[in-house]
Structure formats: C-alpha cells, structure tokens
Amino acid sequence: MRYSFYLEILKSFLPPGGLPKVANAILHRLKWPEHRYSLICGLNIIHRCNLSCSFCAYGGFHKQSPSYPDIDLDTFTTIINHEIFKYSFYATFGLGEPLLHDNLFQYIAMLNKRKIISCTSTNATLLEDRHKEFSFPFPNIVRVSYYKSIQDKQSNGIRLLMGSKTNATFVALTKLISKDNIEEMAETMLFSASLGIKRIWFQQFIQTRNTKVNTYPLIYDNDTEAARHIADMKKYQKSKYPDLLCAYPHPIPTSPAKCFCNVLSRGPYINSDGSVQPCCAIEADVLGGFGNIFKNQNPLVDDDGYMRLKRSFGGSKEKLFTTCKDCFFLNYM
Ligand code: SF4
Ligand code: SF4
Numbered sequence: 001m002r003y004s005f006y007l008e009i010l011k012s013f014l015p016p017g018g019l020p021k022v023a024n025a026i027l028h029r030l031k032w033p034e035h036r037y038s039l040i041c042g043l044n045i046i047h048r049c050n051l052s053c054s055f056c057a058y059g060g061f062h063k064q065s066p067s068y069p070d071i072d073l074d075t076f077t078t079i080i081n082h083e084i085f086k087y088s089f090y091a092t093f094g095l096g097e098p099l100l101h102d103n104l105f106q107y108i109a110m111l112n113k114r115k116i117i118s119c120t121s122t123n124a125t126l127l128e129d130r131h132k133e134f135s136f137p138f139p140n141i142v143r144v145s146y147y148k149s150i151q152d153k154q155s156n157g158i159r160l161l162m163g164s165k166t167n168a169t170f171v172a173l174t175k176l177i178s179k180d181n182i183e184e185m186a187e188t189m190l191f192s193a194s195l196g197i198k199r200i201w202f203q204q205f206i207q208t209r210n211t212k213v214n215t216y217p218l219i220y221d222n223d224t225e226a227a228r229h230i231a232d233m234k235k236y237q238k239s240k241y242p243d244l245l246c247a248y249p250h251p252i253p254t255s256p257a258k259c260f261c262n263v264l265s266r267g268p269y270i271n272s273d274g275s276v277q278p279c280c281a282i283e284a285d286v287l288g289g290f291g292n293i294f295k296n297q298n299p300l301v302d303d304d305g306y307m308r309l310k311r312s313f314g315g316s317k318e319k320l321f322t323t324c325k326d327c328f329f330l331n332y333m
Pocket of ligand 1: 053
C-alpha cells in the first residue's frame with residue numbers, strides 16, 4: 001500500500017498540468033522567496049472542534065469561532081480557483097475537526113478532480129459514522145491525532161476505515177509531543193502496530209498566544225534528558241517495529257548559519273474570510289496580517305506582511321519573529 005500510494009502521488013505530477021507543478025516544487029525546494037504559487041495549501045474549512053485539548057493552539061475550538069465561520073461551497077470554489085492555488089499538489093484541512101463539516105467529502109472530490117491529494121487531520125471520533133464516505137479512487141491521507149483517553153473510539157473508527165476495500169486512503173498517526181507526555185511514545189507505537197498503521201509523526205506543538213498556560217512545549221537541545229529519551233525511542237522502534245516509519249521531535253537548532261522555515265516555504269493557510277496565515281501558529285491578524293486572497297491578487301508576493309515574514313528567513317535567528325525563534329519547523333541551510 002505504501003509504495004503504490006507514493007506512486008499515485010508521483011502520477012499527480014505527470015502532464016497535463018504536471019510540469020508546472022514540478023517547476024513550482026523545484027522553486028519551493030530552492031527556498032525562492034518570491035514564489036507565487038503554493039506547493040501545499042492549508043484550507044481552514046472549519047474552526048471548531050468537538051474536543052478541547054489543553055495543547056490546542058486555538059483553545060476555543062470546541063465553540064464555533066465567531067471570526068471564522070465554516071468555509072461554504074462558494075468560498076471553497078473561489079479559494080481553489082485562486083492564483084496561489086494553481087500548482088498545489090496537496091491540501092490539508094484544518095484548523096479544527098474537519099469531519100464536523102458536512103461538505104468535507106464534496107471538497108475532497110473537487111480537489112481529486114484536479115489531481116490534488118487531501119490530508120484530513122482528525123481526532124477520529126466521527127470516523128465510525130463517516131468512514132464509508134472516504135470512498136475515493138484517488139489517494140488521500142487521513143492523519144489521526146492519537147489521544148490515549150479516547151483510544152477505543154479511535155481504534156474502532158480506524159479499523160472500519162482501513163477495512164474498507166473501496167478506497168485508496170492512507171492512514172497515519174500524529175502524536176503531539178509536549179514536555180508533559182513525552183513518555184507516551186512507546187504506547188503510541190503499540191497502538192499503531194495493533195492497527196497496522198505504518199506511519200507516525202511525533203510532532204512538537206508550537207506555543208501560540210492561545211495555548212493554555214499549563215502546557216509546556218518540548219524545546220530542547222542535544223544534551224538533555226528529552227534528547228536521550230528520543231534517541232532511546234528510535235532504537236526501540238527499530239528493533240521492535242522495524243516496518244514503522246516515524247518522524248521524531250528534533251532539537252531546536254542553535255547554529256549561527258542561515259535559517260529557513262519548511263512550512264513557510266510551502267504555502268499559506270487560508271481562512272473563510274480569505275485572510276492568510278503563514279502557518280498554524282501565526283494567526284492572520286498578527287503583526288498587521290499577511291494579506292487576503294479576496295483582496296490581494298496574490299498575498300504570497302503582493303502583501304508586505306507576507307513578504308516581510310518570508311524575508312526575515314535566510315539570515316540569522318536574531319532577525320526572526322518571536323514565535324519563529326523557538327519553532328521546531330525552523331531549519332538551517
Ligand atoms: S482534537 Fe485537535 S483541533 Fe480538536 S481541540 Fe484537540 S488539538 Fe484542537
Ligand atoms: S518558523 Fe515561524 S513561520 Fe515557520 S512554522 Fe514556525 S512559527 Fe510558523
């Protein structure tokens with residue numbers, strides 16, 4: 001399944017329409033600051049959730065967000081027809097629980113028609129009810145955020161989804177790691193193995209102005225207990241679950257070399273009012289905003305805020321915005 005899935009992804013780059021996508025991907029890879037088209041687009045179709053996790057960057061997800069209603073069909077159509085979306089090959093749904101949105105599967109079908117893979121990040125509480133709707137021949141990804149307290153419900157939904165023979169959906173797990181739950185990595189591997197899931201993203205969460213005060217991000221360097229624990233976990237996974245593919249939290253780089261952000265070099269997150277967020281941790285109204293696809297022709301290059309943020313990378317860490325300085329997406333060239 002894993003290799004055929006990647007083969008399908010490769011096919012989405014083939015003509016017609018494939019070559020400009022390849023050129024766009026190369027420009028992104030080169031960290032070209034003036035890139036006009038997103039590679040991956042975050043479509044914030046919903047800003048509400050049926051859970052209320054302490055580390056959730058947007059604390060009030062369990063309530064309807066007054067600033068961002070759900071993205072309706074007209075708005076969705078406008079967004080995916082916008083210039084910045086022209087050569088994207090991948091779209092993610094957020095920033096709450098996408099399975100709460102009635103139109104989710106209609107939106108996935110619209111993306112697939114354009115050879116765009118969708119990634120639905122979900123807490124899986126609604127998978128039991130909605131798993132049959134993932135009946136697409138085109139490959140899509142379901143990323144389940146694993147939470148110990150609801151693991152029975154999650155495993156039921158995942159089993160039903162993976163048992164369905166009519167879809168090409170690839171299931172992966174995300175486990176958000178903070179200082180408080182770093183010990184839960186081994187049990188996440190066990191949960192994954194019990195369901196036949198082959199991919200886990202152990203991912204640090206990024207603290208934002210809305211993160212609840214009693215949640216502590218995992219910011220560490222190479223010489224700490226956290227680093228040792230993660231090194232032990234890597235060895236444990238290799239010996240016990242050799243087929244499992246895991247991405248691990250990594251230390252915040254301290255090198256004085258030029259830095260860049262992997263997320264920012266891929267593309268924006270778009271809200272229902274057309275406003276743009278550079279990533280899930282920097283909200284649309286921070287620092288005067290980052291443009292709006294309903295107002296700017298292309299915020300990625302026309303908007304001062306977006307360009308300022310992009311150009312703050314490629315230099316030293318001191319020049320970065322505060323949120324970026326301790327962000328684990330930060331990397332060095
Ligand atoms: S399930 Fe996800 S979106 Fe919902 S509250 Fe938890 S972290 Fe936030
Ligand atoms: S480095 Fe900055 S722009 Fe990039 S993901 Fe982190 S907070 Fe967002």
